[in-house]
Amino acid sequence: MNPEVIVIGGGVIGSSITYHLARDGVKVKQLEKGSIANQGAASRASAGGIRLNNRDPRELSLAKASVLRWETLEEELGADLEYISTGQIMLYDHRYSMEVLQEQVKEDEKGGIPAQIVDQNGLKEFIPCISPLYTKGIFYPSGGQANGLLTTIAFSSAARRLGADVVTGIEVYSIKTENNKVIGVNTSSGFMPCSTVINAAGAWAPKIHETLNLSLPQIKTFRHQMSATYAAPLILPGPTISAKETKISLKQTIDGRIRAGGGYSTKPGPDEYSGVFNEESLNQQRETVISIIPEAEKYGIDFTYYGAEAHCIDDIPILGEVPEVLGYILAAGFSGHGFTLSPGVGQVISEIVQKKPLSISIDGLTIERPFSVDGINDGAIRHFPG
Ligand SMILES: Cc1cc2nc3c(=O)[nH]c(=O)nc-3n(C[C@H](O)[C@H](O)[C@H](O)COP(=O)(O)OP(=O)(O)OC[C@H]3O[C@@H](n4cnc5c(N)ncnc54)[C@H](O)[C@@H]3O)c2cc1C
Numbered sequence: 001m002n003p004e005v006i007v008i009g010g011g012v013i014g015s016s017i018t019y020h021l022a023r024d025g026v027k028v029k030q031l032e033k034g035s036i037a038n039q040g041a042a043s044r045a046s047a048g049g050i051r052l053n054n055r056d057p058r059e060l061s062l063a064k065a066s067v068l069r070w071e072t073l074e075e076e077l078g079a080d081l082e083y084i085s086t087g088q089i090m091l092y093d094h095r096y097s098m099e100v101l102q103e104q105v106k107e108d109e110k111g112g113i114p115a116q117i118v119d120q121n122g123l124k125e126f127i128p129c130i131s132p133l134y135t136k137g138i139f140y141p142s143g144g145q146a147n148g149l150l151t152t153i154a155f156s157s158a159a160r161r162l163g164a165d166v167v168t169g170i171e172v173y174s175i176k177t178e179n180n181k182v183i184g185v186n187t188s189s190g191f192m193p194c195s196t197v198i199n200a201a202g203a204w205a206p207k208i209h210e211t212l213n214l215s216l217p218q219i220k221t222f223r224h225q226m227s228a229t230y231a232a233p234l235i236l237p238g239p240t241i242s243a244k245e246t247k248i249s250l251k252q253t254i255d256g257r258i259r260a261g262g263g264y265s266t267k268p269g270p271d272e273y274s275g276v277f278n279e280e281s282l283n284q285q286r287e288t289v290i291s292i293i294p295e296a297e298k299y300g301i302d303f304t305y306y307g308a309e310a311h312c313i314d315d316i317p318i319l320g321e322v323p324e325v326l327g328y329i330l331a332a333g334f335s336g337h338g339f340t341l342s343p344g345v346g347q348v349i350s351e352i353v354q355k356k357p358l359s360i361s362i363d364g365l366t367i368e369r370p371f372s373v374d375g376i377n378d379g380a381i382r383h384f385p386g
Pocket of ligand 1: 008009010011012013014015031032033034035036037038041042043044045046047048049050051148170171172173200201202203204205208224225226249261262306307308309331332333334335336337338339340341
């Protein structure tokens with residue numbers, strides 16, 4: 001029997017969608033050109049930060065539903081995801097008055113995001129070795145961190161256990177339609193029929209989209225470089241750290257490594273999806289880390305790694321049916337904070353496939369939204385660290 005649904009992509013988004021479809025009893029095949037959480041793709045390299053704060057209001061419902069799901073996801077998937085629910089903290093230095101923080105917390109509260117101002121002593125409780133340059137911060141108790149690789153594998157493994165056909169090493173070349181309706185996909189292993197196809201191919205999603213004679217110029221590829229130190233004693237027991245006016249995202253993972261991300265680029269590689277180690281970028285990142293946590297200087301860099309991120313010009317993903325082609329659904333353009341959203345995305349895409357009422361609003365995230373880019377969202381840079 002043919003699968004009803006084919007999911008293209010074995011990243012955290014495609015894997016979550018496959019899991020939710022299988023959980024809901026839908027016959028589904030997942031096709032990944034490399035391996036699940038493929039090397040060079042976003043999910044394997046993800047910094048794994050889980051947050052509600054710094055969100056576009058249009059993705060807030062999805063973020064809230066997802067952050068709630070994270071609390072029990074390990075149990076649901078039967079896997080260790082290295083989930084730690086220590087929240088997030090945004091640091092501010094002396095240039096910012098308390099009024100700035102109070103305004104921000106007011107905004108956060110309007111969006112239903114729990115937030116709490118902390119003074120310098122409060123900061124020290126969260127981050128004992130913090131630089132004295134940082135005098136205050138906003139603590140966001142929701143969210144925390146998890147491991148991108150383990151989560152992606154856990155979604156796909158759970159999907160497989162529930163009967164999904166998870167196939168790796170097969171590349172989708174194009175989506176085939178008849179009378180503007182999906183009838184299958186052409187792949188490196190030949191034609192595979194289906195009535196619904198979900199494009200969750202991350203940075204590669206525009207290439208697949210174009211095979212339908214449509215274009216997806218809203219999604220651009222960025223290649224971001226992460227760094228990890230040698231294992232250190234526990235010096236960052238608390239929340240994932242961001243600092244105002246920097247792009248840094250900083251945490252200590254379960255293996256003791258201090259990991260820094262936040263949109264520091266690789267050098268260009270042989271094609272737009274590949275990157276090459278960028279020493280200058282690493283030095284800038286390291287300098288910022290040490291300015292926040294001077295003690296981090298004691299722990300040298302062990303390795304760097306990167307992933308190709310599908311950055312959408314207005315910073316929010318594109319989700320839902322594409323009106324021009326019946327049976328074609330997009331779930332792409334997750335930018336620098338898509339890992340957080342993965343449980344909610346899987347749930348809502350499964351509901352779309354089953355034509356059920358949506359339990360999470362994705363109004364404002366569909367391809368039919370205006371993609372106007374304002375002064376803040378200039379479409380060219382990553383605005384918030386993961
Ligand atoms: C360095 C870095 C740090 C990040 N930090 C955070 C963070 O802290 N918090 C957060 O929320 N988010 C973070 N993100 C963002 C988050 O990781 C991504 O939004 C998310 O992983 C996107 O998942 P995806 O499944 O859409 O894409 P990907 O993981 O890129 O997966 C797409 C998959 O599709 C496959 N594919 C492509 N073309 C085809 C084809 N033709 N046929 C078959 N398969 C195909 C690829 O091989 C790939 O495996 C970070 C991203 C990066 C790069």
